[in-house]
Each structure stands twice: as structure tokens, then as C-alpha cells.
Amino acid sequence: MADRVQACTPCHGEQGKGTNDPYFPRLAGKPAGYLHNQLEAFKSGRRKYPPMNYLLAFLTDDYLRQFAAYFADQRPALPEKPPTDASAAVLDHGHALVTQGDLDRSIPACVSCHGGSLTGQEPGIPGLLGLRASYISAQLGGWRYGTRTATAPDCMQLVAGRLTEDDVRAVAAYLANQAQPADPAPSAAGSYSLPFACGSQPEKGRTP
Numbered sequence: 001m002a003d004r005v006q007a008c009t010p011c012h013g014e015q016g017k018g019t020n021d022p023y024f025p026r027l028a029g030k031p032a033g034y035l036h037n038q039l040e041a042f043k044s045g046r047r048k049y050p051p052m053n054y055l056l057a058f059l060t061d062d063y064l065r066q067f068a069a070y071f072a073d074q075r076p077a078l079p080e081k082p083p084t085d086a087s088a089a090v091l092d093h094g095h096a097l098v099t100q101g102d103l104d105r106s107i108p109a110c111v112s113c114h115g116g117s118l119t120g121q122e123p124g125i126p127g128l129l130g131l132r133a134s135y136i137s138a139q140l141g142g143w144r145y146g147t148r149t150a151t152a153p154d155c156m157q158l159v160a161g162r163l164t165e166d167d168v169r170a171v172a173a174y175l176a177n178q179a180q181p182a183d184p185a186p187s188a189a190g191s192y193s194l195p196f197a198c199g200s201q202p203e204k205g206r207t208p
């Protein structure tokens with residue numbers, strides 16, 4: 001694997017710990033199921049980013065699973081949080097959406113799926129800490145404009161579709177400004193139930 005991942009580390013960093021490029025995401029420690037879903041999504045074109053789409057087009061599913069397992073197992077230190085230029089009002093708005101959502105606009109709290117400590121849940125829900133604001137807002141934009149989609153029901157598309165540009169800027173700034181959790185590991189599968197169904201996180205006894 002150490003040889004094979006050299007195809008990935010120029011953009012994703014040693015052990016997938018990320019690089020200084022704010023748009024290249026960290027991969028280390030994300031749930032293997034989540035990483036595999038993303039590789040499959042790039043391979044099939046369900047998630048669009050041409051360099052990733054081309055790179056994966058001819059790889060077998062077995063390879064994709066090995067890459068996902070490798071990066072899920074890496075535990076390099078989380079990066080220092082970058083300084084923010086967001087105002088206190090913007091950070092407060094982000095804090096409110098992330099921790100409480102906005103009932104009037106049917107926006108669920110991000111913590112209701114990503115977990116109280118925002119470290120995600122096995123196998124399909126990623127943590128949201130250790131990512132840069134520009135990456136987070138680009139992903140939410142991808143869902144809003146249809147260049148990123150997940151298995152139906154695509155719950156993130158529903159969530160992102162209810163956010164305004166200002167909401168996106170605020171949650172991205174707030175998330176990127178959080179201190180790193182003492183234990184970044186995602187919580188166990190089924191450790192809490194989701195407010196509504198997500199195709200990438202099937203739950204026992206729930207029909208979408």
C-alpha cells in the first residue's frame with residue numbers, strides 16, 4: 001500500500017493528513033465506508049472532480065476498498081486550526097446552525113448526524129473537524145448545484161438545499177474554527193439514530 005498511495009499523497013499529504021492547499025481534503029481517520037463511498041462516487045461520476053474521476057476510472061472495487069481501509073486506519077495529528085477572518089456574528093450564526101439547526105427553515109442541526117463532538121459515525125458519516133472553510137463550502141455548494149451526490153435518499157442534498165449562501169459561509173467558518181477533539185475517532189455504527197434517512201448510512205429497521 002505504501003507504494004500505491006504515492007499516487008495520492010501529492011494532493012492528500014503523507015498518511016492522508018492533508019496539505020497546505022485548503023482545497024485538498026484530509027483523508028486520515030475518516031470512516032472506511034465513507035471513503036469507499038466517495039471513491040465509488042468519483043469512479044461513477046456521481047461526485048465530480050476531474051482529476052479524481054480520471055484517476056479512479058480504471059481501478060477495481062477491490063483497490064478502492066484497500067485505499068479506503070488504508071486511509072481510515074491512519075492517525076496523524078490533526079492540523080493546527082487556521083486563523084479565521086470571520087466576524088463574531090458570522091461565527092455565532094454558524095454555531096447556531098451546527099448545534100441547533102433552524103426549525104423554522106427545516107434545517108436540522110449538523111450534530112444530529114455528524115455527532116455531538118462532530119467526529120462522525122461509522123460506517124458512512126464523516127467527521128467535520130480538521131477541514132478548511134473553503135473545502136467545506138465547496139462541498140455544500142456541490143450538493144446545492146448537483147456536482148456532488150450520494151446514494152439516495154441523499155440527505156446532505158436535502159440539508160444543503162435549505163442553506164443560503166450566508167448559512168454556508170457561516171457553518172464553514174464556524175467548523176473550520178473549532179479546536180480539534182481529543183479523540184477524533186468516529187463513533188460506533190448505530191450509537192445514535194439520525195433525524196431522517198441517509199442512503200449512505202443505512203439504519204436497521206428504517207425504510208427510507
Ligand code: HEC
Nearest residue numbers: 007008011023024025027035038039048049051052067138
Ligand atoms: C491532483 C490531486 C489529487 C490526487 C492525485 C488525488 N486526489 Fe483525492 N481529492 C482531490 C481533491 C481536490 C478532492 C476534493 C474534490 C471535491 O471537491 O469533490 C479529493 C477528494 C478525495 C476523496 C473524498 C474526501 C472526502 O472527505 O470526501 C477521497 C476519498 C480521495 N480524494 C481519495 C484519493 C485517493 C485514494 C487517491 C490516490 C489513488 C487520490 N485521492 C488522489 C485531489 C486529489
Ligand code: HEC
Nearest residue numbers: 037108109110113126136139150155156159171196198200
Ligand atoms: C440527516 C443526516 C445529516 C445531517 C443533518 C447533516 N449531514 Fe452532513 N453528511 C451526512 C452524510 C450521510 C454525509 C456523507 C455523504 C456521502 O456519502 O457523500 C455527510 C457529509 C457531509 C460533508 C462532506 C465532508 C467531506 O469530508 O467531504 C459535509 C461538509 C457536511 N456533511 C456538512 C454538514 C453540515 C454543515 C450540516 C448542517 C448544516 C450537515 N452536514 C448535516 C449526513 C448529514
